[in-house]
Amino acid sequence: MPRKPTINDPEFDADPDEPREAHLKILDMIRRIPPGYVSTYGRVAEAAGYPKRARWVGQILRNSPLADGVPWHRVVNAAGRISTRGGSGPRRQGVLLKAEGVRIDGNGRVDLDEYLWRFRMKRQARHPSAESGRRSVVLRAP
DNA sequence: AGTTTGACTAATG
DNA sequence: GCATTAGCCAAAC
Numbered sequence: 001m002p003r004k005p006t007i008n009d010p011e012f013d014a015d016p017d018e019p020r021e022a023h024l025k026i027l028d029m030i031r032r033i034p035p036g037y038v039s040t041y042g043r044v045a046e047a048a049g050y051p052k053r054a055r056w057v058g059q060i061l062r063n064s065p066l067a068d069g070v071p072w073h074r075v076v077n078a079a080g081r082i083s084t085r086g087g088s089g090p091r092r093q094g095v096l097l098k099a100e101g102v103r104i105d106g107n108g109r110v111d112l113d114e115y116l117w118r119f120r121m122k123r124q125a126r127h128p129s130a131e132s133g134r135r136s137v138v139l140r141a142p
Numbered sequence: 143a144g145t146t147t148g149a150c151t152a153a154t155g
Numbered sequence: 156g157c158a159t160t161a162g163c164c165a166a167a168c
Contacts, residue, residue: 055151085148085149107156
């Protein structure tokens with residue numbers, strides 16, 4: 001019996017079920033953040049289709065064997081700070097961000113108003129009847 | 143099998 | 156602004 005895949009699983013050859021799907025989508029979203037911009041754990045999770053799952057993003061970046069080549073340094077926390085963790089990671093993240101032109105203020109914070117990458121909203125599924133009747137409307141004063 | 147632990151966050155004081 | 160708390164959920168003990 002194949003065991004259930006986890007984000008730590010070095011093989012990831014099982015069929016695509018939920019954890020793996022989320023994992024890949026999250027990595028995909030991070031890849032879309034262009035140089036010179038940042039996003040946050042929560043926003044990445046939401047854009048990937050998993051609202052309120054910010055911790056998944058952190059876990060994946062920490063553990064995933066598939067995280068090679070993803071611009072992990074462009075993910076900061078909701079306050080614009082580089083999340084703490086042991087080792088030289090945080091310092092390196094700051095260096096990488098600065099190298100891309102992201103300014104970090106005296107309090108160690110990235111100004112999200114300036115550097116936050118806004119993911120393109122996925123078009124929401126519409127009811128078929130709404131599709132054909134799409135048009136612009138003008139609201140009239142009451 | 144229950145508890146603790148996080149690259150998290152929003153709300154509250 | 157910080158600190159605390161509750162919610163979060165997969166991994167690790």
